[in-house]
Amino acid sequence: MNKKLVNFIVKKYLKFDKKNPFISISAILAFIGVAIGVMVLIISMAIMNGTAKEFENKLFTMNYPLSIYPKFQRDVDKKLLQDLQKNFPDLKFSAYLSSQIILQNGENMNGGIIFGVNKKDESKINSIYKKAAENLNLSKFDIITGKGIQDNLFIQKGDKATLYFTSLNPTGLSMLPKMKRFTFRNSFESGLHAYDKAYVYTSIEALQTLLHRNKNSFDGIHVYSDNAMEDIKVLKKFLLPYGAGIIGWWQQNGNFFAAMQMEKRALFIVLMLIILVASLNIISSLLMTVMSRRKEIALLLSMGATQKEIKNIFLRLGTIIGFSGILTGVALGFFGMWLLDTFNIISLPADVYGTSKLPLDLSALDFTSIIIGAVIIVLLSSFYPAKKATNIDVIDVLRNE
Secondary structure, rough: OOHHHHHHHHHHHOOOOOOOOHHHHHHHHHHHHHHHHHHHHHHHHHHHHHHHHHHHHHHHHHHEEEEEEEOOOOOEEEEHHHHHHOOOOOEEEEEEEEEEEEEOOOOOEEEEEEEEEOHHHHHHOOOHHHHHHHHOOOOEEEEEHHHHHHHOOOOOOOOOOEEEEEEEEOOEEEEEEEEEEEEEEEEEEOOOOHHHHEEEEHHHHHHHHHOOOOOOEEOOOEEEOOOOOHHHHHHHHHHHHHOOEEEEHHHHOOOHHHHHHHHHHHHHEEEEEEEHHHHHHHHHHHHHHHHHHHHHHHHHHHHHOOOHHHHHHHHHHHHHHHHHHHHHHHHHHHHHHHHHOOOOEEEOHHHOOOOOOOOOOOOOHHHHOOOOOHHHHHHHHHHHHHHHHOOHHHHHHHHHH
């Protein structure tokens, strides 16, 4: 049996069957189902990846790639900072002091965390701070706050705000919190509401004065690295003699990203079921074709066609329907991504998601997984009807039909 005849039969079976329209309708529904399933999977995985990367970028900046902290003592000293800068010239370091505070402007109050930093060093590792502090000649008791704090306090550039520190001053028989008036200079927007409502930056000298800290000691050192997951291993060994520890941004937010990864896997499995349900239409369509073409199959077998060739005919039928659906789904998926990325069809609340635009980023691994999963389902769906077509009793069919 030659290939031309196989191709002729496949083309004939693919045409709309007027005598049995349900066979063709079932095949069309299978094609549409597979296409929609693949399209939805591509767009959903792109949104999940985009959202995770958006949060990752925001957390990477505001949490810093790596943070060095004192393990067995109250602080880290300046010698450690100098040794780090000397031994790791490719990395960027910014020492800091921090304290919990309450900010007050008139009757409005807001809690937060204040970081005392060196403007030059901090600007090298924190793009959000750099943008807010750019072109500003900051004085010792100037502050830069998150946009959420500015909105809560109704404070304008140049206004004075009172900061209350957690450390206390003993006065007679009572303890009073330390307070100091700072000048508000600017605000920043990180894209994450939690940070915009809590973070405040000032000069490291201001906190050294107010908290009575030695000029050569710090609460920790923030580190910028392009390859933090590898650099943390080297730095961890280097810090052992200094009694200091180090933590990466992904470790500080491990539960959050683990939850997102689990949600992504669950969504992938659920949406893959759409393709699985659509594949049932491929099975039913091919089985109905086998039942309605029993006489033709029996004649082909009696004329010398092998069971393998008959199986190939129905395998090809199923794969043509399924693969056409996969290719159409891929095209629709990428078109949908382009549409969502180009036009602001879906607008997100920025204070919740960190961005107002729907983030999209389809990874090669996810795309490959979708295609491989869909192909396996289509091939399995085509195999059973193809095998069933070879089990026809030729003599019985020709005698009775």
